[in-house]
Amino acid sequence: MIGRALRHPSFVVGLLITLLVIGTGLLSLFWTPYDPGVMRIMNRLRPPSELNWLGTDQFGRDVFSMLMVGARNALLVGIVAVGIGVTIGVTLGMIAAHGEGSLLDEAIMRACDFTFAFPAVLTAILILTFLGPGVVNAIIAIGIFNIPVFARVARGAALQVMARDxxxxxxxAGRTGFSIILRHILPNIAGLIIVQASVQFALAILAEAGLSYLGIGTQPPNPSWGRMLNDAQTFLAQAPLLAIFPGLAIAFSVLGFNLLGDGLRDLLDPKTKER
Amino acid sequence: MLRVENLRITLRGTPIIRNLSFSLDRGEALGVVGESGSGKSMTALAIMGLLPGLMRAEGKVIFEGENLLDLDDDAMCLYRGRRIGMIFQEPMTALNPVHQVGDQIAETLVLHGLMDRVAALREATRLLDRVGIEDASRRVSSYPHELSGGQRQRVMIAMAMSCKPSLLIADEPTSALDVTVQSEILDLLRDLRLQEGMATLFISHDLAVIARIARRTLVLYGGAAMETGDTGVLLKSPRHPYTKGLLAALPHGHSRGTRLSPIPGFVPAAKHLAPGCPFHGRCPRGDETCADFPPPPSFEATTAWCFHPERGS
Amino acid sequence: MTASNPLLLEALNLSRFYRLPRRGLFGARPVLKAVDNVSLTLRDGETLGIVGESGSGKSTLARMLMALEQPDRGEVSWMGENISRLSPLALRSRRHEIQMVFQDPYGSLDPRMRVLDSVAEPLDVARPDLSAELRRDAVLEILERVGLTAEALRRYPHQFSGGQRQRIAIARALITRPRILVADEPVSALDVSIQAQILNLLSDLRAEFGLALIFISHDLGIVRYLADRVMVMHHGKVVEEGESEAVFSAPAHDYTRALLAAMPKLDE
Structure with a gap:
């Protein structure tokens, strides 16, 4: 299994990128080249140099340090939002699958359809205008949109497993509802959920960046890739690199999680398992 | 008409088919019987040039004077469907679910340039009628899912024989069907062979089905020929221990309370088979020689590839 | 021999209907009578063969006998108790008496469970108090009885051949020492040489455990070989029933005759 995984190109590339992003985020807890919150107006809008690897922004803050902390921030949003989606979504999916065709199943699935009918970011904005801007509320908004995704995937996969002998x-043998779900269904759909989680993780990072770009996600002084993009907009003519670096960070990590998801899908698919 | 000589198929160096030779005359039916892993389906795919990419075939498959193994894919297309028809176990997977069955039959005819679309559709109706589908003129516009398993298999047969091939390869065509339907399909295949002169290579795991359709039988195990001969003789007095074991394992004719005589063990994976006789290890008569050397054919009432064959009666 | 033995399983006028999708917008939904008014009895130590083609309702019948599916009409009794009157808890506590072996040895074992846990599952439900050691011993004992070794315990189903998996499935069904075993086409997916091994195993175990057996198959030869009594099903109905030898040597119903005639024989 491990040998096969290491020969799978998109899994390996995805894993490396993901590990890099996670490593950077973790490292930022202990060390950054500069304190990303400290402004040095004298040093504003510096191009990349030995002192500031990726230059400085309009307040003279070190861009590299900000990106590092931004990675931590993006990961945190991803983990909690996807976590909300997985726990609530999979639970709902199991309840729906267990009572397939029942009123409860109908209610859950129609509620999912209802959520799906709205563009995710638009509704997230709506939710945030109610709850007020901030990273915690952004996480809740993104998490809510992950719930129906996982509910559907879990229900569909569970129904497939439930049809088997x-x-x-x-x-x-005498097992009933709950213990069958715990012992037989969850282990058999775990792979699919993990794949979906890595894809949703990428989307969550993107959504956080989007919301922060609009100014209703992560609030200053906490650095966020999305808000860095927004800030850089004003100085696009003077310092285009300011926009390019956070943009690359977003694209890079989204790509990483997507590749990881693709790779996992191939690796966990029992149909492609070695005979 | 079809002569397979020393066919060897390997998968990454592991032999799947070992030096298999057999022949088939015009209008004749040959039954190929074997359990899973015997290589019976691979043999069929090798003849059709449809082996999975990782498998290598050597030897000769001579069909109407041409070695099919030498042909590239384009040249093979002139044979596939045109000169050699094939039907499979599960017609649902071989029929396209989104097209009407008449169109699918006609497509083969148009593809091989035999007739235009209008004529081909008319021919499709005639073929459906020929394979015993009632109300054929209405059924041409049915979709595969609207048909029963038996009807689908009839459609497959109509498709396979549309270009009047001289050879029909039938890979377990009745194994997914109920016995009463199976019986009808077997009758149909026999009629078609007799009336259209199509030679038939009939592959099955079921000796009783083979007994019904084929005059000659070839028994395969682990990718090698075990025994071949006249079906009646082979079933009545088998000379190879494997054929004998296979027959003894059937409950047919055993009275209640008596024990069956299974062949011990299970079919090992291809890479674990002895280089000599693949049946070595499960064979009651085997010795060291069998493990290391491929047994030579012993010609008597039947031909058995065995160092210790039974005496024919 | 069996007429005086105690009645273990009884089904009375069982019916199960499936609603099909409606044809057209306003048409009534057609009803498929999967099982139509079927009654049967099974006495201690007896083997009842159920013969039928696909769509005859034999598998639906088996699931209703196992209380895996609710009949629309009629009732099933285990050891004289009407199971539809039992509470879910009471039903569960009686499941160890009646177990089942399925057709597809690849689908009937959870691919993510070790053989030890798969085989132990019915025991876990019946005797949740059992120590890990006793549980393992029980599994090992029954595995050895079906011809497998301790080596199998820690392995997963995909590491076994079809015949071995069916042995595992049989071990699992027998670990609670049931009195009734329902076998739904248990050898149809297996190679001929393996079929005979499993059939021998089943008849040995039947004798050893004093099992009453319901053996469902489309293969008349196998049913004739194994069953004392036989029931022929067609389109959800029982068309013929009787002592196995009598039904096979002198079939009374047209459908049974057609079936016997269609069966390919070796001496044709």
Missing amino acids: FIRAARA
């Missing part, structure tokens, strides 16, 4: 065999 070993579920019937478990019932014949």
Whole structure:
């Protein structure tokens, strides 16, 4: 399994990028070249140099340090938002699958459809205008949109597993609803959920960047890739690199998580398993 | 008409088919019987030039004077569907679910440039009628899912015989069907062979089905020929221990309360088979020689590739 | 021999209907009578064969006998108790008496569970108090009985051949020492040489455990070989029923005759 994984190009590339982003985020907890919050107006809008690897912004803050802390921020949003989606979504999906065709199932799935009918970012903006801007509220908004995604995936996969004989065999053995889900269904759909989670993770990072860009996500002075982009807009003519670096950071990590998801999908698919 | 000589198929160096030779005359039916892993389906795919990419075929497959293994894919297309028809176990996977069955039959005819679309559709109706589909003129515009399993298999047969091939390869064509439907399909295949003169290579795991359709039988195990001969003789007095074991394992004719005589063990993976006789290890008569050397054919009432064949009666 | 034995399983006028999708916008939904008014009895130590083609309702019937599916009409009794009157808890506590072996040895074992846990599952439900050691011993004992070794315990289903998996499935069904075993096409997916091994195993175990067996198959030869009594099903109905030898040597119903005639034989 591990040998096969290491020969899978998109998995390997995705894993490396993901590890790099996670490593950077973790490192920022202990060390950054400069304190990303400290402004040195004298040093504003410096191009990349030995002192400031990626230059400085309009307040003289070190861009590299800000990107590092921004990575931590993006990861935090991703983890919590996807975590909300997985726990609530999978639970709802299981409840729906268990009572397939029942009123409860209908209610859950229609609620999911309802959420899907709205453009995610637009509704996130709506939610944030109600709850007020801020990173915690952004996480909640993004998390809410992850719930129906996981509910659907989990329900569909669970129904497929439930149609198989070993579920019937478990019932014949005397197991009932909850313990069948715990013992048989969850382990068999875990792979699919993990794949979906890595894709949703990429989307969550993108959404956080988008909301922060609009100024309703992560609030200053906490650095965020999206807000860095927004700030850089004003100085696009003078210092175009200011926009390019956070843009690359976003693109790079989204790509990484997507590749990881692709790779995992291939690796966890029982159909491609070695015979 | 079809002569397979020393066919060897390997997958990354592991032999899947070992030195297989057999022949088939015009209008004849040959039954190929074997369990899973015997290589019976691979043999069919090798003849059609449809082996999975990782497999290598050596030897000769001579069909109407041409070695098919030498042909590239473009040249092979002139044979596939045109001169050699094929039907599979599960017609649902071989039929395109989004096209009407008449169109699918006609497509083969148009593809091989035999007739134009209008004529081909008319021919499709005639073929459906020929394979025993009732109300054929209405059924041409049915979709595969609207048909029963037996009807789908009839459509497959109509498709396979549309270009009047001289060879039909049938890979377990009735294994997914109920016995009553199976019986009808077997009758149909026999009629078509007799009336259209199509030679038939009939692949099955079921000796009783083979007994019904083929005059000659070839028994495969682990990619090698075990025994071949007249079907009646082979079933009545098998000479190879494997054929004998296979027959003894059937419950047919055993009275209640008596024990069956299974072949011990299970079919090992291809890479674990002995270089000599693949049946070595499960064979009650095998010895060291069998493990290391491929057994030579022993010609008597049947031909058995065995160092210790039974005496024919 | 069996007429006086205690009645283990009884089904009375069982019916199960499926609603099909409606044809057209306003048409009524057609109803498929999967099982139509079927009654049966199974006595201690007896083997009942159920024969039928696909769509005959034999698998639906098996699931209703196992209380895996609710009948629309009729009732099922295990050891004289009407199971539809039992509470879910009471039903669960009686499941160890009646177990099942499925057709597809690839689908009936959870691919993510070790053989030890798969085989132990019915025991876990019946005896949750069992120590890990006793549980393992019980699994090992039954695995050895079906011809597998301790080596199998820690392995996963995909590491076994079809025949071995069916042995594992049988071990699992027998670990609670049931009195009734329902086998739904247990050898249809297996190679001929392996079929005979599993059939021998089943008849040995039947004798050893004193099992009453319901053996469902489309293969008349196998049913004739194994069953004392046989029931022929067609389109959800029982068309013929009787002592196995009598039904096969002198079939009374047209459908049974057609089936026997269609069965390919070796001496044709």
